[in-house]
Amino acid sequence: MRLGVLFSGGKDSTLALSYGREKEEVACLITLLSENKESYMFHTPNIDITELQAEALALPQIAKTTQGEKEKELLDLEEAIAEATREFKIQGVVTGAVESVYQAERVQRICNKMDLWCFNPLWKHNQKALLEELLEKRFKVIISGVFAYPLDEKWLGKEIDTPIINRLVDLQQKYSISPSGEGGEIETTVLDAPEFKKKIEILDSAVDYRGNSGVFRINRARLVEK
């Protein structure tokens, strides 16, 4: 089955892509470039890096800009999936949804309307186990956004490793923070993964942190040999 992966460049959609490739044929990436940083549907930090990630994955990408207005952004997603269906003859869509019924439901509705299969291979996975799976599979993932107390600027740009996972799990117990950021507490960017033919090197970055939220912005990056 030919699949399009809803791809944000973060850990969940990249891991979901791995699952998709293991079982079926991934034909393209589908990315929504949301101009709304508060979007419930789409990841925003470093979304423009997905172009480099697509190149690293040697996969074509359909990237569509959306203003990110609630529900209207779903029409933009539908158009992007329709384009993937026309261009790459996809028969199904893969998402990185783990817990969010809000996101899963909306993609399911679009797929149903378009007679497409919808797969959520990370659905209901244990969040700590999911983070550990990234390490086992040698993903290189950095935290590119923090959006909840007590996460502060010191977390931004940090690579997810065992001590970071332990700290996130600790925060889950103390502050009910979802360790994998399912409540939007953290966003991530994948710099390397088993499917990447090259890895991403950050050449210039900046931290922008205000109040209890901030992003690690990648200003310049390039692909280098692994």
Next chain:
Amino acid sequence: MILIVDMNCKKDSLGYFEFVLPIAAVVEPLDNWIVRHYLEVTSEDLSLCGAIILSGTPLMDKATLSQPEKFGWLKETEKAVLGICAGMETIGVVYGMSLTQCLEIGMTSINVTKENPLFSAEFKAYSLHSICLELTADFEVWAKSALCVQVIKHKRKNICGTLFHPEVRNQEIIKKFIENQINRK
């Protein structure tokens, strides 16, 4: 031991992670479990298990509904069975019910129509189905949504089904189903 039947159209499919593993995660703290694809269920599996859970499938996957002959054991088993979504639909087909179109995706209000051991007051559950069942006289209705029958139970056998997915937001229903079997031993 709980036998989880993978109802996806093929073994080791992408749907396994989404529709089978979350059920196993709920069962894990309560009992041992094994997974068998529906085409590979053996009489030994059926004999060894304490109860059986039939998984759901992706919305597009309706393979089991056209193969009731693969589920002859559902008519013979005396083990407790819980069918989830496509699992319930398959129970319906095996027991001669007809299917009608009925789309529900997302959180759905479930109204209890009969007192039962799995749940009591009205609750919300995650639905992902495009068809529903018209019941035969062998079954009774335990719960409904605004659009269709959501929970069924065979009147004489320990076979029940939920059209919604309890493994998503109502894991306690699966736990009670298993605990009821453990308590019967």
